[in-house]
Amino acid sequence: MTNYPLRDQNGLTEAAFLRQYDPDAFERLAVSVDTVVFSIDSRIQTENYRKLDEQKLTVLLLKRNEHPCLGKWSLPGGFVGEKETLDQAALRVLRDKTGLDDVYIEQLYTFGHPQRDPRMRIISVAYLALIDRSQYQLKNPDSQKITDLAWYEIDFPKNTPTLRLKWEAAGEMLEVGNSPPPALGSPLAFDHGSLILEGLLRLRNKIDYTDIVFNLLPGKFTITHLQQIYEIIGGEKLLAPVFRRKIARKITPTGEYTQERGHRPSQLYVYKDS
Numbered sequence: 281m282t283n284y285p286l287r288d289q290n291g292l293t294e295a296a297f298l299r300q301y302d303p304d305a306f307e308r309l310a311v312s313v314d315t316v317v318f319s320i321d322s323r324i325q326t327e328n329y330r331k332l333d334e335q336k337l338t339v340l341l342l343k344r345n346e347h348p349c350l351g352k353w354s355l356p357g358g359f360v361g362e363k364e365t366l367d368q369a370a371l372r373v374l375r376d377k378t379g380l381d382d383v384y385i386e387q388l389y390t391f392g393h394p395q396r397d398p399r400m401r402i403i404s405v406a407y408l409a410l411i412d413r414s415q416y417q418l419k420n421p422d423s424q425k426i427t428d429l430a431w432y433e434i435d436f437p438k439n440t441p442t443l444r445l446k447w448e449a450a451g452e453m454l455e456v457g458n459s460p461p462p463a464l465g466s467p468l469a470f471d472h473g474s475l476i477l478e479g480l481l482r483l484r485n486k487i488d489y490t491d492i493v494f495n496l497l498p499g500k501f502t503i504t505h506l507q508q509i510y511e512i513i514g515g516e517k518l519l520a521p522v523f524r525r526k527i528a529r530k531i532t533p534t535g536e537y538t539q540e541r542g543h544r545p546s547q548l549y550v551y552k553d554s
Contacts, residue, residue, distance in 0.1 A: 314357035314472065316388065316406065316479035317380065319413040320496045320509055321431060324507040335505065336411075337512045338431040339445065339476055341468075342377060345427045348398050349469035353430075353454070356477070357404070361431040370407045378429065379419025384495040385409040389478050396471045406475045408482055410495035436480055438515030443477065484513055491530060494551040500534060502546040503527065 285293040292300075317340040341353040358373035360366060366387070375381045388406040396402065418429055432445035432454065445454040454467040466473060486492045493509060507523045532552050537545035 307401070309403060311359060311360045311366075312357055312402055312404045313366060314355045314371055314404050314406050314475055315374050315385065315409050316355055316369055316476055317374070317378070317383075317409045317411065318427070318479065318483060318496065319431065320512075321433065322505070323412070335508045335512060337431040337436075337509075338433050339479075340378065340418075341430055341445075342426045343428040344425070344469055346425050352469040353432075353467060353472075354469035360405075366405050370405075370515065374407075374409065377419075377422070377426065380409070380411065380416055383409050383411050383416075384492075388475075388482055390477065391471060393471060402418055404470075404475070406478065408479045410483075412496060412498050414498060415499050434476075434480070436515060443480065445476075480513075481547050484515070487513055490554070491551070494530075497551070500536065500548040500550055502538060502548060503531070504546060506531070506549075 285295070287293055288297065319338050321338050326413070327456055340356065343357055344350055344352055344354055356374050356377045358369070358377070360369040361372075362512065364372070367385075371381075371387060374383070374385070385407050388408040390403060390405050393401040394401060396404070413431070430447050431445050432497045435444040437448065446452070447454075447519075468476075483492070487510060493506075493513065496508065496509060503524060507520065510523065511518055530552055531549040534548045534550055536548040538548060539545060
């Protein structure tokens with residue numbers, strides 16, 4: 281074991297190397313975090329009282345009130361502070377821009393296309409968040425940077441390269457593809473369509489081998505509503521008997537029942553590890 285400072289080919293110790301190191305020798309770039317927040321809207325009532333109310337997968341979008349991408353919809357995002365970890369930055373930005381806190385969140389993917397942002401070279405570390413929206417209250421946006429927040433319904437059939445986002449309250453429909461930036465004419469800011477698609481694919485993949493889906497659910501739920509959520513995310517119908525066998529080990533009956541319109545009461549369940 282050596283007891284003296286190691287020197288490089290120029291005879292410099294590490295301390296000497298760091299003293300003369302020039303950080304401006306390389307092109308500067310910035311790092312941001314953007315979060316794809318998914319939730320289930322269970323308040324969409326059908327006209328036929330004998331049918332269960334519909335459920336829709338939704339994504340949270342913010343309307344920008346500043347350049348670049350003025351007037352376009354974006355994901356909650358912001359720059360990483362010099363002394364922050366990526367996770368700390370993602371949680372801070374989400375809390376500051378939407379009021380959401382203490383949510384399920386995981387790192388999704390890193391997006392680094394050289395032209396993804398017109399200001400400069402900005403690399404975005406994307407995150408995936410899942411919430412039961414009935415348990416949270418969105419914060420009013422900062423009108424200096426954001427003019428609105430909205431939950432957009434997602435239509436994403438299986439084996440399709442595009443998705444549709446619908447804001448029922450304003451009658452808006454957005455067509456989103458996975459083309460690399462800059463996506464001229466895109467209704468979403470930057471490359472956020474690609475981020476949403478990546479988040480959907482991650483969620484669709486993980487419901488088959490993890491219990492991630494339960495982060496979208498209220499504390500008590502019926503098997504029928506749970507199956508609907510699996511079908512919405514997976515993009516295909518499931519056979520009820522097969523689904524019930526698959527899910528049985530993950531849920532526990534509460535002994536309580538619903539009182540739904542035009543239906544006999546349904547058993548309520550809870551997630552077994554909750």
